Amino acid sequence: MSSIAGPSLPADPSSETAARTGKPIATAVELEPGALTDVELMLRIQAEDADALSQLYDRYNGIVKALILRIIHDETSADDLLQEVFMEIWNQAKNFSADKGNPLGWMVTLTRRRAIDALRKRQAYARAEERFQAEPEQQPLAWVQNVTEEDIHASDTRVLMAKVINSLPVAQQRVIELAFFQGMSQREIASHTNIPLGTVKTRLELGLKKIYDGLKELKDEL
């Protein structure tokens, strides 16, 4: 890693560049009959209904924490950041617009940005990198490593997503891991992995295209 500074992250999720349209790729959680939808919860949070935030937290804290943990590799900091992220959801709720996308997408974009910012600000990059490098090379993707054969046949959304990602060559998975979860630029990835910059770019493009195409198919099936 040549520098702590990474690439410019996509804009704040409340801004136009993070605006998303269309139906979500998948429903993350199965809702009980009569349960409020994510959008309904967000509308209530906008009206400063604390119970709605409590419900949203119960629904998504596991996903949000997993994302944070995947980025900062520190359990204690992840809990602190989880709290900060949901506080930011409370504070920034008025910037959410259902016309521009779904709540989970908004939360994930916000969380990733916040976690990568925290990683840089706290200058924990080096420590995270050490932990990251300590992970077995043959299992570069902790994000899918727990998928079992039994899981593969399950219809759980998480497993389907993992299946799409897991279908990529390991080399492509690795550069995507570094770009998305570590917030590295192409140059940083090239430096970190000793892979030529052009190869990094090609692997990223091919890998992301395959995931994107796989998700489109999944979206059509759901």
Add this chain to the structure above:
Amino acid sequence: MSFEEFQNSARLYVIGALEPEELQDFEAARRQYGAAAEDFINQCYGLHEAFALSLKPAKASAAIKDKLMAMVRERQNQSGAPPQ
């Protein structure tokens, strides 16, 4: 930049992996392709959800939610909003 090249760049853009020198060309193509470009970029943000949803959910300390809700109530009290 062809639209296919733009699509490749858009997928890099949404995860923040475009290099600064690539951003200029990307933004030019974005303007050139207009609404089609914006639609495609919006769809690409689905990648964020996909990566998050592929993770195995992690357990958070129960104390975190208590602290969060206490902060929210305190914020409500400060702003004069009625507690729910």
